[in-house]
Amino acid sequence: MSLLLTLFSVLSIALGAFFFLVGTLGLIRLPDLFSRLHALTKTDNLGLGLVILGLLPWLPDPFTALKLVLIWLLVLLAGATGSHLIAKRALRGDGEDLTP
Amino acid sequence: MAIARRLLVFFGVWIILAGWDPVSWVIGLPAVLFASWVYGRLAEDSAAPGFRRMFAFLPFFLRESFRGGADVARRILRPRMRIKPGFQTYRMRLSQPAARVLFLDCISLLPGSLSADRHQDVIHVHLLDASLDVTPELADLERRVAAIFGERLEPHAYV
Amino acid sequence: MSDFLIATALVLLLSMTAGLIRVVVGPTPADRMMGAQLLGTTGIAVLLLLGVAFELPALADVALIFALLAAVAVSAFTRRRLDREPDA
Numbered sequence: 444m445s446l447l448l449t450l451f452s453v454l455s456i457a458l459g460a461f462f463f464l465v466g467t468l469g470l471i472r473l474p475d476l477f478s479r480l481h482a483l484t485k486t487d488n489l490g491l492g493l494v495i496l497g498l499l500p501w502l503p504d505p506f507t508a509l510k511l512v513l514i515w516l517l518v519l520l521a522g523a524t525g526s527h528l529i530a531k532r533a534l535r536g537d538g539e540d541l542t543p
Numbered sequence: 544m545a546i547a548r549r550l551l552v553f554f555g556v557w558i559i560l561a562g563w564d565p566v567s568w569v570i571g572l573p574a575v576l577f578a579s580w581v582y583g584r585l586a587e588d589s590a591a592p593g594f595r596r597m598f599a600f601l602p603f604f605l606r607e608s609f610r611g612g613a614d615v616a617r618r619i620l621r622p623r624m625r626i627k628p629g630f631q632t633y634r635m636r637l638s639q640p641a642a643r644v645l646f647l648d649c650i651s652l653l654p655g656s657l658s659a660d661r662h663q664d665v666i667h668v669h670l671l672d673a674s675l676d677v678t679p680e681l682a683d684l685e686r687r688v689a690a691i692f693g694e695r696l697e698p699h700a701y702v
Numbered sequence: 703m704s705d706f707l708i709a710t711a712l713v714l715l716l717s718m719t720a721g722l723i724r725v726v727v728g729p730t731p732a733d734r735m736m737g738a739q740l741l742g743t744t745g746i747a748v749l750l751l752l753g754v755a756f757e758l759p760a761l762a763d764v765a766l767i768f769a770l771l772a773a774v775a776v777s778a779f780t781r782r783r784l785d786r787e788p789d790a
Contacts, residue, residue, distance in 0.1 A: 489612030
């Protein structure tokens with residue numbers, strides 16, 4: 444494996460881990476539910492995307508690479524849709540959250 | 544034609560997930576047929592997104608995802624977080640269900656915005672900084688999503 | 703390279719532990735759900751990193767199941783309604 448490719452992988456994975464850490468920090472620090480949803484969806488998906496990007500050159504075959512990309516797309520879709528559902532539920536107050 | 548294309552896509556997905564092992568088709572074949580059938584029922588009212596048009600969307604999508612993540616990271620990492628959360632509304636012009644779902648999901652990936660609720664055509668967007676008007680950005684995104692599904696948008700009627 | 707991957711996985715595990723704070727503190731069930739979602743996504747990244755580090759491709763399948771379960775968990779959670787809540 445060429446040095447350049449290794450460097451690229453290390454940078455990408457490290458940056459991905461950084462975004463995961465920031466996401467966790469945001470989830471703890473941000474003051475309200477909606478703002479926390481921002482941190483959750485955006486940083487997580489970007490973090491996972493960068494980690495997967497960094498792993499791509501090290502996979503045994505292209506099928507595994509496609510599988511990882513598929514996992515990323517699934518997480519993206521689930522994350523964005525899930526955050527919309529959580530926000531909607533909180534806004535409409537039809538869950539048990541907003542009862543005093 | 545549409546059915547053939549759908550089957551081909553789901554066969555491809557199964558091969559990616561399970562590999563070439565012929566035994567896996569015992570599960571795979573019913574799963575692929577079922578997935579194609581469900582897809583057909585759910586996507587009844589939507590045009591099939593073109594592959595080439597999806598690829599044309601990809602660079603924009605990746606760039607905005609990165610910007611979105613970097614933006615929220617910058618805000619979180621400031622010692623005094625720079626946020627002024629609030630809501631804005633946007634009237635959506637897309638009519639196909641699949642295009643609407645994609646639009647709502649992509650809003651959540653744009654920097655600082657999150658699709659929170661929808662009543663008919665009106666989307667409630669939550670913003671980390673509600674002092675800026677995001678209507679132009681959303682209109683741009685809507686135009687790009689409409690292009691994937693080959694949908695023509697009516698000009699905005701500002702109320 | 704695999705040392706680096708394992709080290710990154712450890713860092714992510716620590717991040718998951720910190721994310722548990724939100725699950726414990728809440729205050730609303732939605733907050734706890736978000737904490738759990740974060741655990742799920744970070745867990746997927748950890749599995750993928752370890753899968754490459756230890757050359758265990760099956761871990762990618764485990765990650766896939768995590769992703770599917772996370773999607774189902776959130777939709778199930780948001781379908782929960784007040785009137786169907788059992789008495790606490």
